Amino acid sequence: MNQIAAVLDGLQQKINHGSTFIQRKYNEIGQAKFNFPAPVTAASLAAFEAEFNQKLPSEYQTFLELHDGADLFILDDGLGLVLYSLDKVIESTIEAKEDGLIDEDFDYFWVIGEVNEGYLLIHTEHAKTEDTPYMYWKYHEGTTEDADPIDQNFGTFLEYSIIAQGDVFWEFKDFSIEKDNYFVDEDPPKEDVKPPLPIKFVDSVRVEIEYPISKTDSDYEYTVSIYEGKSGKERLMSRHEGGSRFNKLIEDVRNRLSGRQFHYSLINVFQTESRFWENEEETGDSLIINESPQKQGLSYDGYRAFADQLPRPLPGWK
Incomplete structure (x- = not known):
């Protein structure tokens, strides 16, 4: 090379x-x-x-x-x-x-x-x-x-x-310490002094996406939980309800991860369907069990890999 x-x-x-x-x-x-x-x-x-x-x-x-x-x-x-x-x-x-x-x-x-x-x-x-x-x-x-x-x-x-x-x-x-007044100004305005943003290094982050109960309801919402650490439970970073479009949800997750200015070594994404469906029109029952909920786990080697190839929804969802 x-x-x-x-x-x-x-x-x-x-x-x-x-x-x-x-x-x-x-x-x-x-x-x-x-x-x-x-x-x-x-x-x-x-x-x-x-x-x-x-x-x-x-x-x-x-x-x-x-x-x-x-x-x-x-x-x-x-x-x-x-x-x-x-x-x-x-x-x-x-x-x-x-x-x-x-x-x-x-x-x-x-x-x-x-x-x-x-x-x-x-x-x-x-x-x-x-x-x-x-x-x-x-x-x-x-x-x-x-x-x-x-x-x-x-x-x-x-x-x-x-x-x-x-x-x-x-x-x-x-640069010359004698000629260049790099760090010190006489009576510098306080508003001009900008403290650096904190940078936090995180070994791994876990993104859990829980699918809604209903596929047919036009305003159903995904639930997203983002945790630090390998076990996924050390500290809850954020929890919010996504919109009815999976792509919009993932964009929100991407923006949330990048906006915190963290350095992630590993990002794990887990998607899981709800164990129940609403299905009154077909069965007359208000709630039936989803016998085989779909699941998917993905791992990304850092934030850039995640941003370049965002996860897709499970089959049948959008």
């Missing part, structure tokens, strides 16, 4: 275990979002070479052959690391030259993405050899005349970006 594939595989494992709550500089915290598109097409690679008459750096092309762009560590403010698809690289680079963002005297750049209110660039002249660092960055304002070198090629840049959770790691070394 090559370096790019190994780094992305490690990130995927982290996401699948639900470890997506991140913290960056200036107390930027939250549940990060990720997107990994399909590999780049041969047509896009051919279009790129035809447009710029130059091959891509090998590490960058290796990444595109795994994913044609990616969204990494995106918080609610939209900031994070965005790597464009190759088609968008072509479009953005052409537009940047037309709009003057790529200065005519500094026109040896491709625009390949964005990070922290700035553009991510590849220096095309440096990219002609693997021995010269070609990754650059600049603020959205201004032109490429002001581009700053990151001093890395794409593979190391990607790995360091993942370690830094989508932050501009190359600026960390520039």
Whole structure:
């Protein structure tokens, strides 16, 4: 496995275990979002070479052959690391030259993405050899005349970006305790001081879905119980009545689990039909026993696995 594939595989494992709550500089915290598109097409690679008459750096092309762009560590403010698809690289680079963002005297750049209110660039002249660092960055304002070198090629840049959770790691070394008043302000307004959200690590969580008595009643309700711990009874996290649509119920469960900002190693979901049916029209009895109630148990390796493949209702329900 090559370096790019190994780094992305490690990130995927982290996401699948639900470890997506991140913290960056200036107390930027939250549940990060990720997107990994399909590999780049041969047509896009051919279009790129035809447009710029130059091959891509090998590490960058290796990444595109795994994913044609990616969204990494995106918080609610939209900031994070965005790597464009190759088609968008072509479009953005052409537009940047037309709009003057790529200065005519500094026109040896491709625009390949964005990070922290700035553009991510590849220096095309440096990219002609693997021995010269070609990754650059600049603020959205201004032109490429002001581009700053990151001093890395794409593979190391990607790995360091993942370690830094989508932050501009190359600026960390520039912090000076003498020049930068990072933590202390004179008489800071109290409303500007935001305490961090509590993060709780939970080995496992148990979601129990009890089906209603009647299938025919249009306003029947599921009952959902969510417990912490392997035994499922240590502490009741929430209990509420779901709506008459199973999909809506599961969305509510998903939102409830993600909204608490917990880290779950394992999520177990148990669905059980009621042992009784209402069936007055067929039998005249107000209540009869369901002799073979359906049951289903599912296990998910972390919150992300649960969110990516939500459970379906038992047969006959909706």
